[in-house]
Amino acid sequence: xxxxxxxxxxxxxxxxxxxxxxxxxxxxxxxxxxxxxxxxxxxxxxxxxxxxxxxxxxxxxxxxxxxxxxxxxxxxxxxxxxxxxxxxxxxxxxxxxxxxxxxxxxxxxxxxxxxxxxxxxxxxxxxxxxxxxxxxxxxxxxxxxxxxxxxxxxxxxxxxxxxxxxxxxxxxxxxxxxxxxxxxxxxxxxxxxxxxxxxxxxxxxxxxxxxxxxxxxxxxxxxxxxxxxxxxxxxxxxxxxxxxxxxxxxxxxxxxxxxxxxx
Amino acid sequence: xxxxxxxxxxxxxxxxxxxxxxxxxxxxxxxxxxxxxxxxxxxxxxxxxxxxxxxxxxxxxxxxxxxxxxxxxxxxxxxxxxxxxxxxxxxxxxxxxxxxxxxxxxxxxxxxxxxxxxxxxxxxxxxxxxxxxxxxxxxxxxxxxxxxxxxxxxxxxxxxxxxxxxxxxxxxxxxxxxxxxxxxxxxxxxxxxxxxxxxxxxxxxxxxxxxxxxxxxxxxxxxxxxxxxxxxxxxxxxxxxxxxxxxxxxxxxxxxxxxxxxxxxxxxxxxxxxxxxxxxxxxxxxxxxxxxxxxxxxxxxxxxxxxxxxxxxxxxxxxx
Numbered sequence: 248x249x250x251x252x253x254x255x256x257x258x259x260x261x262x263x264x265x266x267x268x269x270x271x272x273x274x275x276x277x278x279x280x281x282x283x284x285x286x287x288x289x290x291x292x293x294x295x296x297x298x299x300x301x302x303x304x305x306x307x308x309x310x311x312x313x314x315x316x317x318x319x320x321x322x323x324x325x326x327x328x329x330x331x332x333x334x335x336x337x338x339x340x341x342x343x344x345x346x347x348x349x350x351x352x353x354x355x356x357x358x359x360x361x362x363x364x365x366x367x368x369x370x371x372x373x374x375x376x377x378x379x380x381x382x383x384x385x386x387x388x389x390x391x392x393x394x395x396x397x398x399x400x401x402x403x404x405x406x407x408x409x410x411x412x413x414x415x416x417x418x419x420x421x422x423x424x425x426x427x428x429x430x431x432x433x434x435x436x437x438x439x440x441x442x443x444x445x446x447x448x449x450x451x452x453x454x455x456x457x458x459x460x461x462x463x464x465x466x467x468x469x470x471x472x473x474x475x476x477x478x479x480x481x482x483x484x485x486x487x488x489x490x491x492x493x494x495x496x497x498x499x500x501x502x503x504x505x506x507x508x509x510x
Numbered sequence: 511x512x513x514x515x516x517x518x519x520x521x522x523x524x525x526x527x528x529x530x531x532x533x534x535x536x537x538x539x540x541x542x543x544x545x546x547x548x549x550x551x552x553x554x555x556x557x558x559x560x561x562x563x564x565x566x567x568x569x570x571x572x573x574x575x576x577x578x579x580x581x582x583x584x585x586x587x588x589x590x591x592x593x594x595x596x597x598x599x600x601x602x603x604x605x606x607x608x609x610x611x612x613x614x615x616x617x618x619x620x621x622x623x624x625x626x627x628x629x630x631x632x633x634x635x636x637x638x639x640x641x642x643x644x645x646x647x648x649x650x651x652x653x654x655x656x657x658x659x660x661x662x663x664x665x666x667x668x669x670x671x672x673x674x675x676x677x678x679x680x681x682x683x684x685x686x687x688x689x690x691x692x693x694x695x696x697x698x699x700x701x702x703x704x705x706x707x708x709x710x711x712x713x714x715x716x717x718x719x720x721x722x723x724x725x726x727x728x729x730x731x732x733x734x735x736x737x738x739x740x741x742x743x744x745x746x747x748x749x750x751x752x753x754x755x756x757x758x759x760x761x762x763x764x765x766x767x768x769x770x771x772x773x774x775x776x777x778x779x780x781x782x783x784x785x786x787x788x789x790x791x792x793x794x795x796x797x798x799x800x801x802x803x804x805x806x807x808x809x810x811x812x813x814x815x816x817x818x819x820x821x822x823x824x825x826x827x828x829x830x
Contacts, residue, residue: 254612261601261609341596344563345653348590349613351562351579359613508524509563510555 248362255363258342264332269371272325273378279321280382284390316379316404323463324440326371326412330364330419331436335429344509354501360420361497368416372409376401407467410486414466418459418493424500456480462488514539514661514692515560519569522555522716529555531716532569537694537709539660542687544707544724545696548805552716553696554593557665561590573661585614589654590663591647599639603630603649606638607656616657624652629678643670651679662686664695668702680706700801714805731800736769737776740789750783767793 259265334357337343350356380401384394419436426432440460448455455461456479465485480488515537522530530552537543547553558564560571562578573581573588581587597606607621625631628648633641638649647670654662664683668676683706686693697703700710710727712720720727741747744764751758751768758768768776773792780787795803 250612250615254609257605257609257612258598258601261605262598263600336598340598342598344592344596345610346613347563348561349585349610351581351584506565508558508565510558 251359252363252366255359256366259333259363259367262336264336265329265367265371268325268329268332269374272322272371272375275322275325276375276378277382280379280386284386316376316408322375323411323415324437326368326415327419327422327436327440328433329367329371330416330421331423331432332419332429333364333367333416334360334420334423335427335432338427339429347509353504353507357420357424357497357501357504360424361417361493364416364420365413368412368414369409371416372405372412375412376405376408404467407482410482411463411467411489414486414489414493415459415463418489418496421493421496421500424497425503427504452478456485457488459489459492461485462492512539513537515571515573515663515694516575517556517560517569517571520556520559520566520571521568522552522559522564523567529716530559533713533716533718534569535711535718535721537661537692537711539692540687540690541708542683542693542695542706543709543711544700544703545694545711545713546700546703546801546805547698547713547719549698551698551713551805553698553713554665555716556713557590557592557663557694557696561588561592561663563592583615583657585610585659586616586657587659588661588663589657589659591650591654591665591667592663593665593669597638597641597646597649600637602635602637603641603652604634606649607652610653611656614657620656620658624655627655628652644672644675647671648675660691662691662693662695664693666696666698668697676702700798704797712801712804719804727800728797731795731797733795734772734792735795736767736793737771737773738765738767738789738791738793739776739780739787740765741785741787743785746783747785750779750785765789 337346346356347353350359380398384397387397388394422436423429423432426435444458444460448458448461456465461479462485465479466482466489468479468482468485479485513536517533517535520530520533521528533552533556545553545557555564556571559566560573560578571577578584578588601609603625604621607624608618610616611618611621622631622634625634628651630645630648630652633645638646641649647667651664651667654664662683667679671679683693683695687708695703695707704724707724709723710720711718738761739747740762741764744766748758748766756768756771758766760766773790776790780790
């Protein structure tokens with residue numbers, strides 16, 4: 248298993264995928280931080296995630312931190328794309344022939360991708376977290392806040408973020424195993440998260456906790472419990488739900504791949 | 511002599527198209543087998559079924575008695591270099607091989623060894639996107655050799671190689687057989703593998719046309735097909751031939767061919783009629799002729815020919 252992960256990591260880092268996505272995620276994080284501070288004076292932005300009431304009883308710095316990292320949590324879509332790209336790149340460049348010659352059991356191939364995606368997703372979370380802390384902390388202290396107070400709160404949000412990123416990267420692999428056309432898979436993922444989920448959640452509020460983004464919001468609450476939202480699952484239920492979605496897609500993808508002719 | 515590869519009643523249907531139809535053949539250990547047929551005859555599909563990349567509609571294809579997917583660490587037993595396999599363009603040659611070695615449980619020292627072997631050691635750190643077709647072909651071969659396999663499956667390996675590369679490939683393939691490995695090498699040109707192979711498996715339209723040793727095929731090819739005669743007395747010769755009667759056709763103003771004739775028969779015939787001969791040659795079919803005859807005996811689409819006779823041999827007067 249270690250050898251498989253080493254091989255997959257070597258394959259991943261020799262493509263432009265992880266570097267490009269990390270760079271874009273960091274840029275988006277930076278812009279979010281900027282936007283947050285611009286808006287903060289006049290009532291602040293809506294609650295991170297776009298719904299639910301703000302929780303005014305938590306200390307001010309924690310609120311700021313949560314807002315900042317809330318922007319980070321929203322970037323989990325990049326982790327999803329990371330997962331999608333990790334598997335679809337093999338089909339786009341036809342390297343899958345070699346991969347299947349080395350690993351003829353296609354379920355094992357998908358499993359390897361799920362594992363490396365989970366690790367890469369977690370790594371992306373840590374990088375975005377560090378970027379948020381650095382960028383947000385510096386801006387915060389420049390505006391009279393406290394950097395160390397922010398840093399001290401890290402433990403409360405980091406586990407949830409790492410968890411959500413890892414799970415979403417696995418979900419991406421699941422989707423990519425079923426939709427091996429890279430462009431199609433990206434379009435479907437972005438279309439779902441940017442458009443369809445909002446429509447679903449807007450029309451049927453009861454479905455929100457069952458949607459991947461609702462589950463992500465629940466799962467990101469792993470160590471806090473402070474942002475308890477009555478209409479969401481708790482953190483481990485949310486995590487299991489994302490994992491279930493990912494594994495369901497990956498299972499379907501493996502079954503389809505098993506019959507697929509690689510010509 | 512044990513079989514390294516066994517194909518039994520293998521069939522593949524893509525929709526209504528029978529790409530491979532009830533195909534059976536064997537590849538022996540320690541020998542080079544040429545897998546021949548025109549383009550689109552089902553060679554690549556057969557090889558991909560053998561390697562578990564394309565699903566089998568009927569029959570079986572086994573390697574050492576096992577399906578490819580049931581082999582433990584398959585690339586340590588079977589090295590395959592397939593057409594249309596690609597590399598990630600930003601990956602360096604060395605990293606490509608390393609990733610295969612890691613996933614296949616092969617020691618990393620093999621990476622350098624195989625790069626050296628195929629002559630890519632100098633460009634090991636170059637990105638594959640910058641490689642020429644010939645270099646990719648070599649890297650493909652290096653990938654196949656990584657696990658020191660005892661069976662090699664090469665799909666049109668000479669494509670894109672320069673003459674020196676082809677020469678090297680031939681001696682390399684021969685060496686593999688000498689050390690007891692089995693090699694199955696596909697080609698649509700018999701001439702390309704003629705000097706390398708021990709056995710031939712010829713298919714056309716997905717069906718087996720011939721499995722034999724190259725020697726047997728050459729013996730078949732060596733038989734005479736007729737006599738070619740150059741004579742100043744063409745008119746008299748054709749008259750006496752028509753009287754026999756014997757079929758003939760003109761190939762040049764002073765040369766004709768008598769199909770099916772033997773030197774013995776014609777020698778007596780010419781002496782009997784006292785015909786002056788300038789040239790007397792027995793026409794023999796080449797390996798290529800036999801190959802073409804075998805593979806076009808089936809209904810392959812005919813090439814469109816311009817609506818006129820063969821181009822005349824150019825003369826000074828004829829060129830304008």
